Amino acid sequence: MVDAEHGRRADEGSGPGHLQQHHQVVRTRHALVPPVPRVAVPRRRGLLCRIAQHLGVLARSGRERSGGTCPVGHAHRHRRRSLARCPAPNDTTERRSAPMKVAWIGLGNMGGPMAGNLVAAGYTVTGYDPSEQAQRSAAEHGVSVATVLAEAVAGADVVFTMLPNGRLVSSVLLDADGVLDHLPAGALVVDSSTIDIATARELHEAVTGRGFRFLDAPVSGGVFGAAAGTLTFMVGGTGENLEAARPLIEVLAGRVFHAGGPGAGQSAKLANNMMLAINTAGLAEGATLADRLGLDPAVFYQIAEVSSGSSWALKNWYPSPGVVETAAVNHDFNGGFAVSLMRKDVGLALEAGAGAGLDLPYASRALADLDRLIEAGWSGKDTASMVKLVDGTLPDPGSTADATAD
Ligand SMILES: NC(=O)c1ccc[n+]([C@@H]2O[C@H](COP(=O)([O-])OP(=O)(O)OC[C@H]3O[C@@H](n4cnc5c(N)ncnc54)[C@H](O)[C@@H]3O)[C@@H](O)[C@H]2O)c1
Incomplete structure (x- = not known):
């Protein structure tokens, strides 16, 4: 049911040419990827458990949270896309050999389960949120929770922000002792919050001006889409930066659209x-x-x-x-x-x-x-x-x- 929304109607819309063109690319790409067999885990039950647990309705055991057993014995949970990435037993090129370090700022209703899905897909994720409830919930999703922002972003390759508004995103990224003061040069910042277009464009300029990369990448699909990893991502920024973020975004997304340049995702x-x-x-x-x-x-x-x-x-x-x-x-x-x-x-x-x-x-x-x-x-x-x-x-x-x- 949740899947019903994710961008499918957008394919039929009469948007700007570049957007329509990209939809075709997305369709072609999906058409070329063979369907991955589902694991014998009752996915819907797992999804509902994750959501209910996130909302504090259920207390679950670690085993339930793991969502199923990897058929080749790996520790991570399997969903459709993470199964696709699961290496064969003798495959020594597993991501663990070159892990991408992720920082996640804002572990609320959306950010918590999204960060948890990256953990479940095998990424190292350190999160930061001043709310104790958000910290607890994210920790239950397997996220390492830092007590200060600097600790969360130190050494990160990619930082996601999932915050209530543009003022907070700007302040968390740009203020003294903020994210950019502690991030390795060249790292990629992906803002998935919903914020105003002007601030998103200013952030593209300010973040790239300080030697980092930036995408505005808001999402649709609600808390169920966040928990299920079926969000629609609408991304503004360069195609190159989107490709760099794509392995992570695809863990979180049902559909990914390159909407255009800076601010187009927010538009x-x-x-x-x-x-x-x-x-x-x-x-x-x-x-x-x-x-x-x-x-x-x-x-x-x-x-x-x-x-x-x-x-x-x-x-x-x-x-x-x-x-x-x-x-x-x-x-x-x-x-x-x-x-x-x-x-x-x-x-x-x-x-x-x-x-x-x-x-x-x-x-x-x-x-x-x-x-x-x-x-x-x-x-x-x-x-x-x-x-x-x-x-x-x-x-x-x-x-x-x-x-x-x-
Ligand atoms: N909830 C949805 O269904 C939904 C769907 C799509 C997009 N969004 C957008 O996603 C964003 C987050 O939404 P949400 O529902 O998760 O909100 P939320 O209020 O549940 O989560 C926001 C989190 O940000 C944290 N935060 C506040 N200041 C912070 C700071 N300085 N550093 C780190 N963390 C800080 C808060 O403590 C909170 O846990 C919003 O921009 C929203 O518009 C929400």
Whole structure:
């Protein structure tokens, strides 16, 4: 289900020429790679366990976390792509002979499981996050957690940042005693956070100006895509830098798109998330209407899923309990994609639209709805809670503890 979103519709879009051209390259490349046999591990169960565990729902043993046994006796967990890289028993060229050292800054809902997937694929990953909860969760994913930033990035070949906003990304990278002050010259910095386009472009200039390499590489696919390693990556920067990062990105991604030059990844991400916010508002209204008209939510879901009302939001976030297992409504809208983050993305999309001379009334309405949720104390809840604005179940402002707001 999660796979349904990942870029497949983008293939059919009418985007800029370079983007379409790249889609063809991606399709060709995928077509040439023979399918890799799946291991006999119940992948979906493993995925749900990882997500539930990340959300603090389950406490799992190390054996469960390992996700399965390598058929040739290696210690790492196998997913589809890591199995493809698993060397034969007598292969002495295993990555361990030339390990790529990775630093991961920001181990939250997305960064934690993403860093964990790199560990599971055999990479050495040292993470940094000031939040003790994020540190604990990342450690459970096998990430070595550093107590200070400098320790995490020392000697790293590649640094990923997965942070809430552009101001933080700039400060973590560029400030005195920040990432660049401790990183070996020439190292590659990949920012997978969703940030504004102007900051992404400034970072390309500032980071390369100090002798490092940079990509803006935001992602789509949510926490389930992060845990499953099926995210869509939309990358801005040089093709050369993308190729350098590709072995790592492919562990994390279902699809990888080179959107264009500096900032193009963020441009694609903001347009995408603006559509997601509008779709989620439409889903909230459609699902509530179907409910009030007396339809069984599970039956209506099945109808809409294969009809013209379908969307990624519908397939992953259907807002009636028990219909879609990935939906945050099943756990009181905790975890997932926070209202505050979606508000940030729609705000950035509207800013970008204003800069391009565009009036975007549906996005403006979605922004106002997200603000209403925030005023009601729901900024840390999942974006699918937009349904509460329609079905009348949003508690009065002040009556909800917003413990998870960032
Ligand atoms: N959650 C989603 O579904 C989703 C999907 C796609 C993209 N994104 C984007 O990914 C980014 C991260 O989202 P998330 O949901 O993981 O957010 P999150 O709030 O769960 O994680 C962010 C983490 O950054 C950490 N952090 C804050 N300041 C830091 C610093 N100075 N150094 C190191 N770590 C620091 C926080 O402690 C937190 O653990 C955001 O830009 C978001 O827009 C999120």
